[in-house]
Amino acid sequence: xNESNRQKKVAQIIQExxxxxxxxxxxxxxxxxxxxxxxxxxxxDLSIAKIYLSxxxxxxxxxxxxxxxxxxxxxxxxxxxKMGKQVRIIPELNFYLDTTLDDVEKxxxxxxxxxxxxxx
Numbered sequence: 001x002n003e004s005n006r007q008k009k010v011a012q013i014i015q016e017x018x019x020x021x022x023x024x025x026x027x028x029x030x031x032x033x034x035x036x037x038x039x040x041x042x043x044x045d046l047s048i049a050k051i052y053l054s055x056x057x058x059x060x061x062x063x064x065x066x067x068x069x070x071x072x073x074x075x076x077x078x079x080x081x082k083m084g085k086q087v088r089i090i091p092e093l094n095f096y097l098d099t100t101l102d103d104v105e106k107x108x109x110x111x112x113x114x115x116x117x118x119x120x
Contacts, residue, residue: 004044010087011040014049017082018075022053033060038098042091049091052098061097068095 003011015037022035039052053068055061068075072093080090110116 003042007042007044007046010046010083010091011042011049013083013086014042014051014079014091015040017079018051021075021078031060033057033064035064038100046087047089047091048094050094050096052096054098054101058102065095065097 018040019037022037026033026035034054034056036054036056037051038054041050041052042048053065055064072095076090076093079093084090
C-alpha cells in the first residue's frame with residue numbers, strides 16, 4: 001500500500017527533527033557515537049510513527065536504545081512542540097534499531113570468502 005503525501009510529509013518532518021536532535025545530543029556527549037535516523041514510517045491515521053535508528057559504534061547500541069526507550073515520552077513531547085501546529089494528533093513513537101548496514105557488510109564478507117562459510 002502506498003503512503004499518502006500527508007504521511008510522507010509527517011515522516012519527513014519527524015526524520016529531520018530527530019536527526020538534528022540526535023546530532024546535537026551526540027555532539028554534547030562525552031562518548032563518541034553517531035545516531036542516524038535511517039527511516040520513518042507513519043501509519044495512515046498518523047497515530048503511530050516507526051523510527052528506525054542506526055547507531056555507531058555497535059558497542060553503544062544496547063545502552064543508547066535502552067535510554068531512548070526510557071525517554072520516549074520526552075521525545076514525543078519534543079516532536080509535539082516541533083510539529084504541534086501542523087498535525088492534530090502527535091503520533092506515538094516507536095523506535096527500532098536498523099541493522100541494515102551490518103547485514104550488508106556481513107553479506108559482502110561472506111561473498112569475499114571472509115565469513116564463516118567455506119568457499120565452494
